[in-house]
Amino acid sequence: CQFLHIWNNPKWEKNSLTYMIENYTPDMSTSEVDDSIEKALQVWADVTPLRFTRIYSGTADIMISFGSKSHGDFYPFDGPDGILAHAFAPAPGLGGDAHFDEDETFTFRSNTGYVLFMVAAHEFGHSLGLSHSNDPGALMYPVYTYSNPDTFVLPRDDVNGIQSLYGPNPDKDPVQPGPEPPTTPNSCDSALVLDAVSTLRGEMIFFKDSFFWRSYPQSTTPQQSLITNFWPNAPINIDAAYESQYSDNILLFKGRRVWAFSGYDLVRGYPKSISSFGLPESVSKIDAALYDVESGKTLFFVGSSYYSYDEAKKTMDQGFPKRSDETFTGLTSKVTAAFQYKGYTYINRGQHMLKYNLRTGSLLRVLRTSYLLQC
Amino acid sequence: VPIPQEVTVEDEYFAESYLKNFFNLTEETGPTIRRGISPVSKKLSEMQRFFGLKITGTLTADLATREKMKKPRFGVSRHQC
Numbered sequence A: 001c002q003f004l005h006i007w008n009n010p011k012w013e014k015n016s017l018t019y020m021i022e023n024y025t026p027d028m029s030t031s032e033v034d035d036s037i038e039k040a041l042q043v044w045a046d047v048t049p050l051r052f053t054r055i056y057s058g059t060a061d062i063m064i065s066f067g068s069k070s071h072g073d074f075y076p077f078d079g080p081d082g083i084l085a086h087a088f089a090p091a092p093g094l095g096g097d098a099h100f101d102e103d104e105t106f107t108f109r110s111n112t113g114y115v116l117f118m119v120a121a122h123e124f125g126h127s128l129g130l131s132h133s134n135d136p137g138a139l140m141y142p143v144y145t146y147s148n149p150d151t152f153v154l155p156r157d158d159v160n161g162i163q164s165l166y167g168p169n170p171d172k173d174p175v176q177p178g179p180e181p182p183t184t185p186n187s188c189d190s191a192l193v194l195d196a197v198s199t200l201r202g203e204m205i206f207f208k209d210s211f212f213w214r215s216y217p218q219s220t221t222p223q224q225s226l227i228t229n230f231w232p233n234a235p236i237n238i239d240a241a242y243e244s245q246y247s248d249n250i251l252l253f254k255g256r257r258v259w260a261f262s263g264y265d266l267v268r269g270y271p272k273s274i275s276s277f278g279l280p281e282s283v284s285k286i287d288a289a290l291y292d293v294e295s296g297k298t299l300f301f302v303g304s305s306y307y308s309y310d311e312a313k314k315t316m317d318q319g320f321p322k323r324s325d326e327t328f329t330g331l332t333s334k335v336t337a338a339f340q341y342k343g344y345t346y347i348n349r350g351q352h353m354l355k356y357n358l359r360t361g362s363l364l365r366v367l368r369t370s371y372l373l374q375c
Numbered sequence B: 001v002p003i004p005q006e007v008t009v010e011d012e013y014f015a016e017s018y019l020k021n022f023f024n025l026t027e028e029t030g031p032t033i034r035r036g037i038s039p040v041s042k043k044l045s046e047m048q049r050f051f052g053l054k055i056t057g058t059l060t061a062d063l064a065t066r067e068k069m070k071k072p073r074f075g076v077s078r079h080q081c
Helices: A030-045 A118-125 A156-166 A369-371 B009-023 B039-049 B065-072
Strands: A016-021 A053-054 A062-067 A085-089 A098-101 A196-200 A204-209 A209-213 A225-228 A240-244 A249-254 A259-261 A289-294 A298-302 A305-310 A337-341 A344-349 A352-357 A364-369
Touching: A016 A030, A016 B009, A030 A053, A030 A118, A062 A118, A085 A118, A098 A118, A118 A156, A196 A249, A196 A289, A204 A337, A204 A369, A209 A369, A240 A289, A240 A298, A240 A337, A259 A305, A289 A344, A352 A369, B009 B039, B009 B065, B039 B065
Parallel strands: A016 A053, A016 A062, A062 A098, A196 A240, A289 A337
Antiparallel strands: A085 A098, A196 A204, A204 A209, A209 A225, A240 A249, A249 A259, A289 A298, A298 A305, A337 A344, A344 A352, A352 A364
């Protein structure tokens, strides 16, 4: 049995498949379960010729059931957390079936518990012949990740995988194909432009799209994760971030709002408006934020200028905004990220990173953005 | 800086069970006279490579490997035999 899946790549030899929901979890109403299962199958139907029909008796290609511990196959569940569900690759009989661990708490939309839609969509990938992907942004990545089902779009990695088995959806409207499947950024992409960079209790966090790379002293390879895996209610595609070593929080900025997290937890009262820092109403977003450890000031970059905020007094310093090049040699244009690392100040400008001595403002080096991402 | 945590016996049992469940670690049968990389270490390296972790083949290097093992996850694609 262990070698079977290495030798063949099972797929269904037909495009019309049936499914049946054998029983229900008490965690959700039957209509919520029905809706979650239907939407989870639709995720795959949207990008392939596959079509799913629900039946209410007999034996369907994909039998769906909830069970705990030993539940009739050779693969017992393990109680709360751990393994959430499993499914069988396409084949007659048990093949295609999906089993959900009844000891989990399944939910319809909220992220307290496991969103059944997300778990089901992943398991139906197995039911259709896919195995796990090592792309952390993929639906077929083996670790559960919360996503909002209402805005979920099947990532590119999964689309490529399922279309390699069944081809594209012949009914897709070429004029309105729908949202582009999201791709997972590559830290060693020479054209990489980071959204933001921050420290976080001894680590470095590099933000890009809905991901971040986490690099800490002992690691040689930065760890890529979804931002929402770490902070479920954090924004993605952020503008700026910094760690206030004064308040021991990390702050994420997007548009006119700022979120503060203490460890994993959203700080009470956030998100709040960036004007709470004393920035003028005319500032609709910031491009980068930098906490200067020596002075205890936070610099907010907006276009080709910057503001200085006193973390202790919680007030904006007088005499700002200033032009960035008044302090940073040659910095005449907009920046994309800013941070301090080992006593030096780094300011990202598109694909390049400028290394400064903040005390003197002198430009020491021009580096590639991915310089600290250990490529 | 994160304080390196000692690897407990429970950690080792958990890791072995994880590797059996998700990375086809098989019980070693027959004479164990050949020296070489232990199957556990080999599978641990495979798991670390899959998740983009630092590849050490051991649990002691850093917490990331153990943290990843503890995350809620999906079972591997099963095959009816």
